[in-house]
Amino acid sequence: MSYFLSAICFCLLLLSPCLAQTPLPDTYNVVWxxxxxxxxxxxxxxxxxxxxxxxxxxxxxxxxxxxxxxxxxxxxxxxxxxxxxxxxxxxxxxxxxxxxxxxxxxxxxxxxxxxxxxxxxxxxxxxxxxxxxxxxxxxxxxxxxxxxxxxxxxxxxxxxxxxxxxxxxxxxxxxxxxxxxxxxxxxxxxxxxxxxxxxxxxxxxxxxxxxxxxxxxxxxxxxxxxxxxxxxxxxxxxxxxxxxxxxxxxxxxxxxxxxxxxxxxxxxxxxxxxxxxxxxxxxxxxxxxxxxxxxxxxxxxxxxxxQFWNRSYILIEGPDSTVSRNYQLFRYLLGCNAYGKWPTKFNGGLFTVDPVLTNKLYAHTPDFRLWGGGTMTAQNQRLVYHPMLKSGDFDMLKPQFDFYLRSQRNAELRSQVYWKHNGACFTEQLENFGLPNIMEYGVKRPEGYDPGMEYNAWLEYEWDTVFEFCLMMLETERYEGRDIRSYVPFIESCLTFFDEHYQLLAKQRGTKVFDEKGQYIFYPGSAAETYKMTYNSTTVISALRVILGRMLELPAGYLPDAQREKWVTMLKRIPPVPTQYLEGGHKTLAPAVAWARIQNTEAPQLYPVYPWGLYGVGKPDLDVARNTWQYDTLVVKYRSHVGWRQHNIFAARLGLTDEAADLTRRKFADGPHRFPAFWGPGFDWTPDHNWGGSAMIGLQEMLMQTDGRKIYLLPAWPANWNARFKLHAPYQTTIEGTVVNGKLERLIISPESRKADVVLPERR
CATH class of the missing domain: 2.70.98.50 (putative glycoside hydrolase family protein from bacillus halodurans)
Incomplete structure (x- = not known):
C-alpha cells in the first residue's frame, strides 16, 4: 500500500464533527x-x-x-x-x-x-x-x-x-x-x-x-x-x-x-x-x-x-464484529489485574478452573496450571503487556515492570557470582525471585558445566527476552510522557550484561574480544528457542540496536555524558541484522549468521519486523521482510494463529492486509469454552492470555502503526471492515476515527499539533 500526506483530505477530516464519547455497546455484554x-x-x-x-x-x-x-x-x-x-x-x-x-x-x-x-x-x-x-x-x-x-x-x-x-x-x-x-x-x-x-x-x-x-x-x-x-x-x-x-x-x-x-x-x-x-x-x-x-x-x-473503556476501543460492525467483541472481552480480563503487585500470568491469568476441564490428563486440584504459578516466561508475558501501549493502559504496565525491578539485584548477583562481571542476567523460565526455574536450570549437570548456564536444549544462551520489557519501559516515556528515570538503571544493567559477557566469552576463546570490524561476536547465542548455538542472532542484534538507539534518543537529562558515550560506543559495535538469499535468489532476513540446530517452531527471523520495528510499512527494504514471510520455508510451515504464534502481527506490520485479516479472524474466533475469550490451552493453558494478547496486538497494528513521530493509519485494514476506534500513539497522542468502506470518514487527533505526522492511506 502506498501512502501520501494530503492536506486537503486531512483538513476535511479534521473539520468533521467531533466524535461523541463512544460507550461500549451493550451487545458486547455476555448473556447466558x-x-x-x-x-x-x-x-x-x-x-x-x-x-x-x-x-x-x-x-x-x-x-x-x-x-x-x-x-x-x-x-x-x-x-x-x-x-x-x-x-x-x-x-x-x-x-x-x-x-x-x-x-x-x-x-x-x-x-x-x-x-x-x-x-x-x-x-x-x-x-x-x-x-x-x-x-x-x-x-x-x-x-x-x-x-x-x-x-x-x-x-x-x-x-x-x-x-x-x-x-x-x-x-x-x-x-x-x-x-x-x-x-x-x-x-x-x-x-x-x-x-x-x-x-x-x-x-x-x-x-x-x-x-x-x-x-x-x-x-x-x-x-x-x-x-x-x-x-x-x-x-x-x-x-x-x-x-x-x-x-x-x-x-x-x-x-x-x-x-x-x-x-x-x-x-x-x-x-x-x-x-x-x-x-x-x-x-x-x-x-x-x-x-x-x-x-x-x-x-x-x-x-x-x-474511564477504562473510554481510554481506547476498536468497534467493528458487520459480520466481523466478533473480532472486536472478543477484543473487548479479553481486555476486560487484563483490566481485572490493573493494580496487582504481580503481573498477569500468561498461562491463565486470574481465571483458571479445575484443570481436568482444560486437559483431561491433568486431574488435579483447582490450583493447578501448566507452566507454574510463580514462573514467568518473558516470551509469553511480552504478548500480554505489549498491547497496553496502544490501548492507553499505561497504569497496568506497572506490575510487569515492577517484577523486573524487584528482580534486578538478583540477576546482577548471578553475573557477579558466576562470571565476576557486571550486568543483570535474565534467563528464560524465570522465577518471581529472578533466578532460573530449577528444573529448566537442570539439577543433573555435566562436571565442569558453566554454573551460570541453564543446562537446557531450548533455553541455553537465551538472555535477550528482557529487552522487550526494556522497550516497553522506554515506550512509556514516549506514549505517556512518563518520567522513566527509575527504569534507566535497569535498562543499562541489561545492556551491560551483554557488553561484558560477550567480551568475556570472546576472551575465553581467543585473543580478540571483537571481530575484524571491531564488532561484537555474539556467540554462542540463541534466536528465540528455535535456532540454537547461533553466531550473531537476529533477535539479539535487533534488540540491542533498538534499545541502544532509543536510550540515546531520550531527552536531555536522562544520561550523563559518560553513560551516553558508553552507549554510543556499544551501538557502533553491534553487527548488522543478518540476511540470506534463499532458493530463487530472494533476499530475506536470516535468524542468525549461522546456527547449529533448530529446536522449536518460532519465526525469529521476523523479529526485526515485530517487536523491533526495523522493517515494515514505510521503512526501507520492505521487500526483504516480505520475502522472508513468503519464501522462508519454516516461516511458511509454522504459520498459524494458535497460542503465542504472532504471524498475524507480522502480516499486519508488513502491510499484508488479506493475510492479517484472515489470521486475526482466527485468533479472535470464539474459544472452546462458554466464555468466548477463554482461549487455549494452545501451547500453554486456559485461558491462554498470550493468545489473546497477540490477537490484540495484531488488530491494533492493522489499524495503526507508528515509526518515530510518524503515525500510519489503516496500513493493513480490510476495506469491508467498518469501524470506530480510539487508540494511543507516542508523544501523548490519541487518534479517534470512523472507517467506512476502507475510508476514514472522521478523524480526531489530539493534540492537533500532531496532524502533520499522520500518514493517511491512499484512497481506494
Whole structure:
C-alpha cells in the first residue's frame, strides 16, 4: 500500500464533527439464559487484582477466587478458595434464568424467579461483594469451600503446577490452610511455613548462590494470603465434605433467616509479614478502610470501568464484529489485574478452573496450571503487556515492570557470582525471585558445566527476552510522557550484561574480544528457542540496536555524558541484522549468521519486523521482510494463529492486509469454552492470555502503526471492515476515527499539533 500526506483530505477530516464519547455497546455484554454444567462454563468477574470465575450449577451460585501474589512454599499460585451460595426456595432453576457480564460496569448480574444477585469487585480495595435482592423472602446459605483442608502430597504431573515441575529427592507438599468460623464470619489463610526449605531456598542452594543468599530478593518466605467472608445477620451452619470434579473439599457454612436482601463480602489480603499477627492486623485494616468507603465504593468502581473503556476501543460492525467483541472481552480480563503487585500470568491469568476441564490428563486440584504459578516466561508475558501501549493502559504496565525491578539485584548477583562481571542476567523460565526455574536450570549437570548456564536444549544462551520489557519501559516515556528515570538503571544493567559477557566469552576463546570490524561476536547465542548455538542472532542484534538507539534518543537529562558515550560506543559495535538469499535468489532476513540446530517452531527471523520495528510499512527494504514471510520455508510451515504464534502481527506490520485479516479472524474466533475469550490451552493453558494478547496486538497494528513521530493509519485494514476506534500513539497522542468502506470518514487527533505526522492511506 502506498501512502501520501494530503492536506486537503486531512483538513476535511479534521473539520468533521467531533466524535461523541463512544460507550461500549451493550451487545458486547455476555448473556447466558441457561445455567452452566460446571466450572468450565464460568464467567469472569474482577477488578483491582482479583478474579472470579462465576457460574450457576444445579441452582447453586459458585465462584472461584484468585488474587495476585498467592505463591506458596512451592511457588504454586493457590486460589483463596471457592464460595457456594444456595437460596431456598431456589429462584435460579426456572426458565427465566439470566446471567450477564456487564462490561461497562465490570460486574455480573444473575437473575431469576424475581431474585437478583449482583457480584462485583472493588477496584480500589481487595473486596468481593455479593448483593442479593428478592421479591419474596428466601433463606440464604453461603459455604466457603477449600480443597486444602489437609496436607496434600504433590507428585507426578501435578508437580508441573509449581516450580519443581518434576519430583526432587524429597516430598513436595501443599500444606493445609487454616479455616475458622466465628459468628457471621469465616476466616481462612495460608502462611508459608518456615520449618522446611522452600523452593527458593532449594533453588539458591542448587544453583550455587548460597554465598549471596542474604542479599537476594525473596517473595516466598513468610508469604501469607487468605481473607475473611463476612455475612451480616447469618449464623454458623456446620461443616460438610464433598467432591467437585475430581477434588475432595470441605465446606464451612453460614445460614440466614428468610430475608429479602443479603450482603456478603469477602475481604482478601496478601502480604509478607514477620508474624501471623501482623498479617491479621493488615486484614483488619483493609476491613476498616472498606467499611469507611462502602457508600462510594460501587460508584467509584463503575467510574473506573467507564474511564477504562473510554481510554481506547476498536468497534467493528458487520459480520466481523466478533473480532472486536472478543477484543473487548479479553481486555476486560487484563483490566481485572490493573493494580496487582504481580503481573498477569500468561498461562491463565486470574481465571483458571479445575484443570481436568482444560486437559483431561491433568486431574488435579483447582490450583493447578501448566507452566507454574510463580514462573514467568518473558516470551509469553511480552504478548500480554505489549498491547497496553496502544490501548492507553499505561497504569497496568506497572506490575510487569515492577517484577523486573524487584528482580534486578538478583540477576546482577548471578553475573557477579558466576562470571565476576557486571550486568543483570535474565534467563528464560524465570522465577518471581529472578533466578532460573530449577528444573529448566537442570539439577543433573555435566562436571565442569558453566554454573551460570541453564543446562537446557531450548533455553541455553537465551538472555535477550528482557529487552522487550526494556522497550516497553522506554515506550512509556514516549506514549505517556512518563518520567522513566527509575527504569534507566535497569535498562543499562541489561545492556551491560551483554557488553561484558560477550567480551568475556570472546576472551575465553581467543585473543580478540571483537571481530575484524571491531564488532561484537555474539556467540554462542540463541534466536528465540528455535535456532540454537547461533553466531550473531537476529533477535539479539535487533534488540540491542533498538534499545541502544532509543536510550540515546531520550531527552536531555536522562544520561550523563559518560553513560551516553558508553552507549554510543556499544551501538557502533553491534553487527548488522543478518540476511540470506534463499532458493530463487530472494533476499530475506536470516535468524542468525549461522546456527547449529533448530529446536522449536518460532519465526525469529521476523523479529526485526515485530517487536523491533526495523522493517515494515514505510521503512526501507520492505521487500526483504516480505520475502522472508513468503519464501522462508519454516516461516511458511509454522504459520498459524494458535497460542503465542504472532504471524498475524507480522502480516499486519508488513502491510499484508488479506493475510492479517484472515489470521486475526482466527485468533479472535470464539474459544472452546462458554466464555468466548477463554482461549487455549494452545501451547500453554486456559485461558491462554498470550493468545489473546497477540490477537490484540495484531488488530491494533492493522489499524495503526507508528515509526518515530510518524503515525500510519489503516496500513493493513480490510476495506469491508467498518469501524470506530480510539487508540494511543507516542508523544501523548490519541487518534479517534470512523472507517467506512476502507475510508476514514472522521478523524480526531489530539493534540492537533500532531496532524502533520499522520500518514493517511491512499484512497481506494
Amino acid at each position: 439464559t441457561t445455567p452452566g454444567r460446571d466450572a468450565g462454563e464460568s464467567m469472569p468477574c474482577g477488578g483491582g487484582d482479583i478474579g472470579l470465575n462465576v457460574w450457576v450449577e444445579n441452582g447453586d451460585v459458585l465462584f472461584y477466587m484468585a488474587r495476585s501474589g498467592t505463591f506458596d512454599e512451592n511457588n504454586a499460585m493457590l486460589k483463596p478458595g471457592r464460595v457456594r451460595l444456595r437460596l431456598s426456595s431456589n429462584p435460579f432453576r426456572g426458565t427465566d434464568f439470566r446471567q450477564e457480564l456487564r462490561l461497562a460496569k465490570g460486574d455480573v448480574v444473575i437473575s431469576g424467579g424475581k431474585a437478583r444477585l449482583h457480584l462485583w469487585v472493588d477496584v480500589f480495595r481487595p473486596v468481593v461483594h455479593v448483593e442479593l435482592e428478592s421479591a419474596k423472602p428466601v433463606t440464604v446459605k453461603v459455604m466457603y469451600e477449600s480443597w486444602r483442608f489437609e496436607d496434600h502430597l504433590v507428585r507426578g504431573t501435578e508437580l508441573r503446577g509449581n516450580s519443581y515441575k518434576v519430583s526432587p529427592k524429597f516430598e513436595v507438599i501443599t500444606y493445609k490452610d487454616e479455616v475458622a468460623v466465628s459468628g457471621n464470619e469465616i476466616q481462612f489463610y495460608h502462611r508459608n511455613r518456615a520449618d522446611r526449605e522452600n523452593v527458593m531456598a532449594y533453588t539458591v542452594r542448587m544453583q550455587g548462590m548460597a554465598a549471596v543468599k542474604d542479599q537476594l530478593f525473596d517473595p516466598i518466605t513468610n508469604n501469607t494470603f487468605g481473607g475473611v467472608l463476612v455475612a451480616p445477620g447469618m449464623k454458623p451452619a456446620g461443616t460438610d465434605t464433598g467432591t467437585y470434579m475430581n477434588t475432595r473439599y470441605r465446606s464451612w457454612a453460614l445460614v440466614s433467616k428468610p430475608v429479602r436482601t443479603q450482603q456478603i463480602d469477602v475481604v482478601l489480603h496478601v502480604d509478607q509479614t514477620p508474624t501471623l499477627e501482623a498479617w491479621t492486623a493488615g486484614l483488619a485494616k483493609i476491613r476498616q478502610e472498606a467499611a469507611a468507603t462502602r457508600k462510594t465504593a460501587l460508584a467509584r468502581t463503575h467510574d473506573w470501568w467507564a
